[in-house]
Amino acid sequence: MHAFSTKLITACVLSFLLIAGCTSSKETTSNPAQKPSRSASPSSNGIKPYSEVITDKAKTDEGLFDVHWVDDKLYYEIPDSLLNREMLLVSRIAQVPTDYFGFFSGGSKTAEQVLTFERQRDQILIRKQSYNAVASDTLPIYKSVKANNFAPILAAFPIETIGKDSASVVIEMTEFFTSDIEAISGAISFLRRQYQVRRLDGNRTYIESAKSFPKNIEVRHVLTYDAGNPPSDQGTNTLSMLMNQSMVLLPEEPMRPRYEDYRVGWFTVDQIDYGLEAQKAKEVSYIRRWRLEPKDPEAYARGELVEPVKPIVYYLDPATPKKYVPYVKQGVEDWNEAFEAAGFKNAVIAKEAPSPEEDPDWSPEDIRYSTVRWVASTIRNAVGPSVSDPRTGEIIESDIVWYHNHMRSYRNRLMIETGAANPDARKLQLDDDLIGETMRRVIAHEVGHAIGLPHNMQSSSAYPVDSLRSGTFTQEYGIATTIMEYARQNYIAQPGDENIRFIRKIGPYDKYAVNWGYRVITEAETPEDEKPILDSWIEEKAGDPVYRFASSTGWDPSSQTEDLSNDPVQASTYGLMNLKRVVPNLIEWTSTPGEGYDDLEEIYGELVFQWARYAGHVSTNIGGVYQERKASDQDGVLYTPVPADYQKEAMDFLNDHVFTTPDWLLDKEILRRIEHAGALERVKNLQARLLNDVMDAGVMLRLNEAHTFDEDAYAPLDMLEDLRRGVWSEVYSPAAIDPYRRNLQRMYIQNIEEMFENDEVGRSWNPVDVATSDIRPLLRVELNTLQADLQRAQSRIPDAVSKAHIADILERIDGILNPTD
Incomplete structure (x- = not known):
């Protein structure tokens, strides 16, 4: 086996949701500006005569590069005219084992990289090119762009021989496709950890086929890994997959790009263009589109x-x-x-x-x-x-x-x-x-x-x-x-x-x-x-x-x-009306003679989620802000808070239809066919999601800011009062508090408690600084009001469980307002 060196940088595998390919006609490709390399005679540098490398046994497929099979070795014969030309290498999983991760199915792309084959003395280097930073090569700054974006070398191959016409070089590619090179593998980093991949087994790894076409080369190779936790066939400790590597020649004359505009939605390619007149390093974005040109x-x-x-x-x-x-x-x-x-x-x-x-x-x-x-x-x-x-x-x-x-x-x-x-x-x-x-x-x-x-x-x-x-x-x-x-x-x-x-x-x-x-x-x-x-x-x-x-x-x-x-409120009202009509019919619509209630359980669960989704369309209006994308030469603002009256309408909807106990959803005939218990937890989770939406610290910040600019806006204290009167309605019109409502009210207190105990709340990538905002003072006002209302209502609540619940809530409120530590 010849000497083979790979110099792999840490491969940053691109998004697997992008998949590559190209349609092309069979035509030869040349680059007259590229000078052919000089021929080399057999010498101590290791370059052999052509006939000793590409022997009479060779099976050759002509195309972009001539691909030669000699015994079990794969050779690429690269024309000098294609050295330094940019190729797009797309790595796909052609076949995956059973239960392989998520969207990594047969045909899924795992990597996409722009490569060039470059000659360095008696070696061919594969470099990975980047277009993150660009400038016209006619500008002085182009030299700096090149100097600060040095292309990494992914692999190096000794030149085995020079082509018969002295206008090509031959390298062996066998080990490139049979080595564990993560940049072209379907076992990317997090999957290696998940499946406990130990090593690539060379004895069970091989190239299945290699074909060359006028503008692309297709290689299929099987990779087999020893794995402690493979996705299937656990006892084998084996993970095998069939990979497909597609290398396509990028157009010598690039298509004219079209600038992106954020007012019209397009996927884009983004670059920092240092050659522009802008007095900054300016990003430019081009839309992603097919090259469509009219025949006439x-x-x-x-x-x-x-x-x-x-x-x-x-x-x-x-x-x-x-x-x-x-x-x-x-x-x-x-x-x-x-x-x-x-x-x-x-x-x-x-x-x-x-x-x-x-x-x-x-x-x-x-x-x-x-x-x-x-x-x-x-x-x-x-x-x-x-x-x-x-x-x-x-x-x-x-x-x-x-x-x-x-x-x-x-x-x-x-x-x-x-x-x-x-x-x-x-x-x-x-x-x-x-x-x-x-x-x-x-x-x-x-x-x-x-x-x-x-x-x-x-x-x-x-x-x-x-x-x-x-x-x-x-x-x-x-x-x-x-x-x-x-x-x-x-x-x-x-x-x-x-x-x-x-x-x-x-x-x-x-x-x-x-x-x-x-x-x-x-x-x-x-x-x-x-x-x-x-x-x-x-x-x-x-x-x-x-x-x-x-x-x-x-x-x-x-x-x-x-x-x-x-109109999210009216739309969700219509949606709710339809769900209420569907629930009583679910048993009939999902029944199959001789089978159980798996379909009923699945569809009922999805119906509950759908109701939460409809309610979420309404809750977004609380503290909501409309956006309208405009350029700076267009009149008007980009962001407008939802009108106060519509926010109040949204809050009324939530109080009436979400924070009340959804008896229509608690169909005993359904529930006793699909579970021995779970209704309380299901409703709790549904209501918790919507309660968290409304009580979110970001919502209160937006309400507070909108009210700062406009006194007619929906004030945060008004929102909190409307919410309190809805969640605690039994306090204001004394009535027994059912188990679902008790869960809801405990979650209400828990949300407030979190904002008193933590200085930052919300999503980890965008936390809200509660400690220095108006949020705690506003919540303190609400807690004091609720505490007084609960104390007045305690004697009027009719049942013992509700009284115990109120006593517990009062203890919790006191702990928040008067912490002992």
Whole structure:
């Protein structure tokens, strides 16, 4: 075995939700500016004659690099013209063991790195390139950028021989793929700890195949580890996986990038550009998008719909169940509606994968192909990652992943959220058309990610609540302005509403965003030239909520996940009305002859969570602040507190429907079929979540600040009084306190106690300094008031358990107000 040296830096593996690939035609690639290396004769430097290395036994596959198999050794023959050219190396797990971690399924990406092969005397070095810092190579500062961003050397290979024409070098790659190199492995750091990986076993590690194509090389290799706690087959102490390494040549002429604007949602590549005139190290961001160019530029310029030179093509996994193939295809091609807004027709195409007879080389891991993968897994999710050129944001491939068990998620939620108004959702085995339509829209959502669009959590708040009860409106406009929102089912529609659309679809924001990101601006020659035109498109839509974009924040009630409409209180009221109709029917809807109540237990549990979610949409309004993304040359502020009267309406909703005991949810017929106990804890957890939301220190800080600027704002003492009177209503209208309410009241005191005992509370990454704020004085006022009210009410409370509860609360309050230590 020849000498092989690897110099690995600590590999910072990129987000595994990004997956790479490229479609390309078979054409030769050259770089005339690259001088060929000089030939070398056999000498003491170890370089051998070509025929001694690449012998008559060699099996050669010609392509980007010629790939040679000689016995059990793998060689790359690298043309001199490709030395120093940038390659994108994408590492994927092709096959995983049973029960492997979460989203690391077959086809999942584990690393993405830009590499160059460079010659250093008689060695070839692999360097990892970074585009975090850039400058034009025509500027003096470029020298400093290079000096302060020295590319790490991942590996070094001795040159084995020089090519026959003296215009290439040959290195052996065998050990690169059979060594434990974490940067290209599927066993990344935290998984090594979880599975107690000890070492790579070389005897059970090997290269399965290596194929070269005009612009990419695909290598599949099996890695086998000794592991103390493998995910499956515990007794073997073995973890094996099949990896696929895709190396693709990045375009010699990069695509023209397009500047990002935070008012329109796009995934981005980010760089610090030191070559700009800004008097600081300025970050620039380019949107991530496919390279779509019109076949007929003149017709495109006239405003005609034109096909792209190279459409976006997705191949369906051969493992896709046949009856669902049409829905998956539709989900992919739904985006043609949006691309037509950008002037392209047939921009997105879905195809079934070729059979082995049609194309024996076809593989879903081949970086030339974008795919929709169907994964046999119990995970309930789908993802839509992609990989892009870090220089420009050009997307070169993506793999949509649909996990088989995700059908279960939508089956359950259709029943829970729409079953009251939609008879088709009232059973465990949904008709193929309904589950297929749902699947179609999930695939479309993930394709949206893969063309560059992130979630837009502000879109659902653009539609009036009553419009979502209109069949005419929902069929035309959907249930949110974009399919990229977490607005999945129409839970607002009520029984008797006609022709309702219950499932999301491509909306007007999608067309707007795709036009903004993909339309070719023929009159512009540079990204800078495009900027005024792009700005004008945004300004044309300014003030129209249909075209707003924002991510979820936790404090903006107009940008929440899983919500619908511009009126969270009324929307959640409708949602609650439907849940109350569903609960009495759950036993019937979930029963299967001869089987137990597992489905009932699962769906009832998810229904409880759904109710907490609806209530959370309301609680966000307490201390809530609306955001509206604007540029500095647009009039108006960006942040506006929720009006006081609406915050009070939200508090009334919580007191009436959340902090009261939810008797409708405590259906004894259900509970005695699924558990021997647990109702008290379940309600406690539900109410605790909402109580914590309202009593959050950040909420009180925002209320206090808003009241500082505007005396008509919802004052923190007003909020605390409204909350106290709701949580402790039995004190003000004397009545027995049931066990659920006693739990709630203890949690109320516990939340206050925490803010007296800890100087910092809240999330670890953003704690609130309680000690120096107004929070403790405000809470002290509330505790004193509550203490006096409890003392007055104690003699009027009718039952002994409630009296004992009040006595205990008074002790706790005294301990908070008058600590002994």
